[in-house]
Amino acid sequence: MKLYELTAAALSRLLQNMEVSAMEVVKSFLDRIAAVEPYIKAFVTLTPAEALQEARAVDLKRARGEALHPLAGVPVALKDCICTAGLRTTCSSRVLENFIPPYDATVVAKLKKAGLPILGKTNMDEFSMGSSTEYSAFFPTRNPWNLERVPGGSSGGSAAAVAARMAPLALGSDTGGSVRQPAAFCGLTGIRPTYGRVSRFGLIAYASSLDQIGTLTLTAAEGALLLGLIAGHDPLDSTSLPQEAPHYAASLEDSLKGLRVGVIAENYGAGFDPEINAAVENAVNLLKERGASVGEVSLPHSGYALAAYCLISSAEASSNLARFDGVRYGLRVGGENIADMFSRTRGEGFGPEVKRRMMIGTYALGAGSCDALYQQALKVRTLLRRDFASAFKDFDLLMGATTSAPAYKIGEKKDPLQMYLGDTCTLSDALAGLPSISVPGGLHSCGLPVGVQLTAPPLQEGLLFRAAHALEEARGDAPACPPLDLPLEGGCLEWNLRL
Ligand code: GLN
Numbered sequence: 001m002k003l004y005e006l007t008a009a010a011l012s013r014l015l016q017n018m019e020v021s022a023m024e025v026v027k028s029f030l031d032r033i034a035a036v037e038p039y040i041k042a043f044v045t046l047t048p049a050e051a052l053q054e055a056r057a058v059d060l061k062r063a064r065g066e067a068l069h070p071l072a073g074v075p076v077a078l079k080d081c082i083c084t085a086g087l088r089t090t091c092s093s094r095v096l097e098n099f100i101p102p103y104d105a106t107v108v109a110k111l112k113k114a115g116l117p118i119l120g121k122t123n124m125d126e127f128s129m130g131s132s133t134e135y136s137a138f139f140p141t142r143n144p145w146n147l148e149r150v151p152g153g154s155s156g157g158s159a160a161a162v163a164a165r166m167a168p169l170a171l172g173s174d175t176g177g178s179v180r181q182p183a184a185f186c187g188l189t190g191i192r193p194t195y196g197r198v199s200r201f202g203l204i205a206y207a208s209s210l211d212q213i214g215t216l217t218l219t220a221a222e223g224a225l226l227l228g229l230i231a232g233h234d235p236l237d238s239t240s241l242p243q244e245a246p247h248y249a250a251s252l253e254d255s256l257k258g259l260r261v262g263v264i265a266e267n268y269g270a271g272f273d274p275e276i277n278a279a280v281e282n283a284v285n286l287l288k289e290r291g292a293s294v295g296e297v298s299l300p301h302s303g304y305a306l307a308a309y310c311l312i313s314s315a316e317a318s319s320n321l322a323r324f325d326g327v328r329y330g331l332r333v334g335g336e337n338i339a340d341m342f343s344r345t346r347g348e349g350f351g352p353e354v355k356r357r358m359m360i361g362t363y364a365l366g367a368g369s370c371d372a373l374y375q376q377a378l379k380v381r382t383l384l385r386r387d388f389a390s391a392f393k394d395f396d397l398l399m400g401a402t403t404s405a406p407a408y409k410i411g412e413k414k415d416p417l418q419m420y421l422g423d424t425c426t427l428s429d430a431l432a433g434l435p436s437i438s439v440p441g442g443l444h445s446c447g448l449p450v451g452v453q454l455t456a457p458p459l460q461e462g463l464l465f466r467a468a469h470a471l472e473e474a475r476g477d478a479p480a481c482p483p484l485d486l487p488l489e490g491g492c493l494e495w496n497l498r499l
Contacts, residue, residue, distance in 0.1 A: 009222050012074055093350065125156070131423055192436050241459075286475070324345075324350075
């Protein structure tokens with residue numbers, strides 16, 4: 001078996017036992033990237049030299065007997081909206097195509113301190129607005145399970161990189177489903193933590209009341225380790241919660257006996273692919289076998305979540321993205337006067353979906369429409385929070401499908417509304433600020449993975465990992481790996497490095 005075929009947990013064990021070096025691990029992933037990336041196109045920027053340098057540093061520390069984080073030497077890929085000092089961070093937008101942040105996001109500083117080599121920055125929908133990675137200004141990313149399909153989005157590059165074994169771990173961001181939906185489409189475990197659980201300092205903002213950084217991994221145990229590393233209070237983010245992160249990995253094996261699980265009526269059943277319903281039922285049965293009791297629950301206002309999400313996220317985006325004006329960051333297109341310069345820079349710098357959302361958001365906040373649109377959306381948000389609060393009186397955990405269908409074809413969803421409608425299962429919990437995880441639910445007969453979603457009360461990420469881990473254990477299979485029948489032509493990347 002090649003090193004890149006192993007899970008992060010297996011690599012961590014080999015590294016800690018000094019059976020392999022971090023250099024060997026990183027080189028193996030670089031070889032895999034060289035062979036596979038030309039077909040998948042998961043990365044906007046690759047950083048092989050920096051990854052090898054970090055690997056060498058970890059190997060030296062280990063040789064000196066220094067105490068290291070269990071993931072030291074295990075490489076990671078980062079969604080390209082997470083700032084990296086001295087390394088281009090584009091948000092897959094023309095407006096930031098050449099933007100080099102002067103500082104690291106807090107999560108990046110934590111990864112570096114723990115010795116995780118960074119392989120590169122992954123492709124995404126521009127400014128995280130989208131569900132397929134087709135709204136990247138650069139290129140679409142392909143789903144490793146079927147190259148004609150989307151990997152999901154907006155963290156599609158991160159998901160595709162892990163699914164194709166080009167990176168064992170990745171970070172993404174989730175505003176309304178952008179970690180969980182690509183995790184489902186690519187057969188991975190993806191968690192969106194509680195709002196405020198992970199610092200967003202250095203995460204380029206889309207919708208600040210919703211954005212959270214999350215992890216994409218092959219297994220729940222690895223998600224627990226990686227989230228444990230990046231979570232915790234950060235004085236640099238005023239929305240960061242004061243609690244320190246618990247040791248998620250320590251409670252993974254705890255029993256599920258007595259756990260009350262509610263299946264969300266709106267996230268399953270009519271209108272959902274029958275095989276996805278079967279995957280939810282199968283997960284229900286596995287949880288029951290492990291001692292959980294299962295009932296049904298309704299979130300009566302979830303039918304309004306999409307409209308509320310569109311208004312709130314677009315309103316916040318219209319304000320957040322005002323900063324890209326050609327003066328302070330990235331692209332500047334010259335004009336006759338300053339207003340002309342702003343207008344040309346923004347006109348050329350942003351893609352159509354980003355413009356659409358900024359216009360919707362500006363309209364929703366306008367003096368004449370704010371009460372009817374934005375304020376109404378905030379009221380719906382409160383109702384959704386109450387729906388969850390009442391569901392959690394009877395249940396410890398809620399579950400359903402992550403998406404109503406498996407990954408669609410690249411180019412298939414031409415109407416943006418059709419694309420938005422695919423996100424209905426991942427919006428309500430995001431609006432309520434709750435932690436939620438997508439776990440692999442097996443393969444559909446079309447050969448694509450499907451996901452099952454679990455949602456917990458605030459700060460109960462440990463419970464999500466525990467249930468996800470129990471599902472994996474009950475199935476007993478190794479994480480599924482796409483067959484990746486690559487065409488022979490298409491080439492291979494060449495690293496210009498002295499390895
Ligand atoms: N797909 C959703 C959207 O288009 C969610 C995106 C996200 O979570 N960043 O906005």
